[in-house]
Amino acid sequence: MDDQSRMLQTLAGVNLAGHSVQGGMALPPPPHGHEGADGDGRKQDIGDILHQIMTITDQSLDEAQAKKHALNCHRMKPALFSVLCEIKEKTGLSIRGAQEEDPPDPQLMRLDNMLLAEGVSGPEKGGGSAAAAAAAAASGGSSDNSIEHSDYRAKLTQIRQIYHTELEKYEQACNEFTTHVMNLLREQSRTRPISPKEIERMVGIIHRKFSSIQMQLKQSTCEAVMILRSRFLDARRKRRNFSKQATEILNEYFYSHLSNPYPSEEAKEELAKKCSITVSQVSNWFGNKRIRYKKNIGKFQEEANLYAAKTAVTAAHAVAAAVQNNQTNSPTTPNSGSSGSFNLPNSGDMFMNMQSLNGDSYQGSQVGANVQSQVDTLRHVINQTGGYSDGLGGNSLYSPHNLNMPRSDWCPVISGDLTINPLGHHFLEATVCSMEMANGGWQDATTPSSVTSPTEGPGSVHSDTSN
DNA sequence: ATTCATGATTACGG
């Protein structure tokens, strides 16, 4: 509207300034009569029309409507209209020439690619699951993640749905608006100089506007997907406590291997399988556990007792069974502690260790970690209870003075080991143990990688029992 | 809202 009046004003100015309207174009003859009219008469007419047009907006709707009709029927209208059209054509062309050519926006392409890759804008179901599968692969792909992934997928489809509905809405709105504008322009082209090219241009502008809105939509969708990804795939953000069962299993292993809580690769895999977590999660868990246990042993005392006792009872039952079946079951070589390392020890070796524990008569040289774990556990619980008497033979060898020492369960096992006492310390007071602990803890006990080495078992057992 | 517990990450060392 503003454009129109401005243009008309210009036109009126030009005309009223005395320039020939007929210029280079053939002004159609007036519709009816007026043969004898000279230039002054025409100028008068044109000026009149222009004045009416210019003031049309100042009038009331009804008035304007009537005026419009009158103008439409004016005999000079076609002539004036074609002039306006010509001028408009020229300006329109110059405008169009200025901003033609829209190169594919690189950012838009990037967004499109991203959305396609994330499975948001791709084919209905395939893209989503593909992305989810990629996510699964990215985060380890353990069975534990399946729930999270379904959650992730659900969220992704949610985003995708929103995206599609919004996109559709925009598309629809764009189309509606375009047709509306086109109709309007076409309608107005009867009274206003609007060429089809200009309508086209208008449509282009509208589309550009809407596509910029679409880009915003795509951008926000991308952001949403990114947030979703980071939430679900970045394990750090998505910290989930392990299941109670998993923690149980890990704790059992930890406390039954308290003397050397460094599970071998096989043991880690086994634990991972049992707990439905990844091996690295097992490693993390043990890393955290070791450091935190060491930092505040007192805090873990109760837990240690609990698990040690639990495992010890299991072991005791196993021993009892072993004793019963000892005659028939011939001992086999332990499998380096990989399977069932702390739940189902080899009965033969177990028995041997128990004997050594009680009577300091260890002879074997191939004790596996599985057996050692039981020994640790039993010794632990014995230390804690001041003697474990459940068919294992009452044991008063482990002096109760360790009881009130927070680290006593650990120190004898670790520091008491002859492996770190080459000078012949037969027994270490709890305080000394604490110091040993403070000086290096497990690291000084043995080489972590040689968890399954049989050298530690006999040594520690001997050390403890020799007192 | 605050605090504690806990899984993961990072920096660093051997």
Added chain:
DNA sequence: CCGTAATCATGAAT
């Protein structure tokens, strides 16, 4: 590469 120590970030309990 594996371990420790410190730290981050979140979940759960209060």
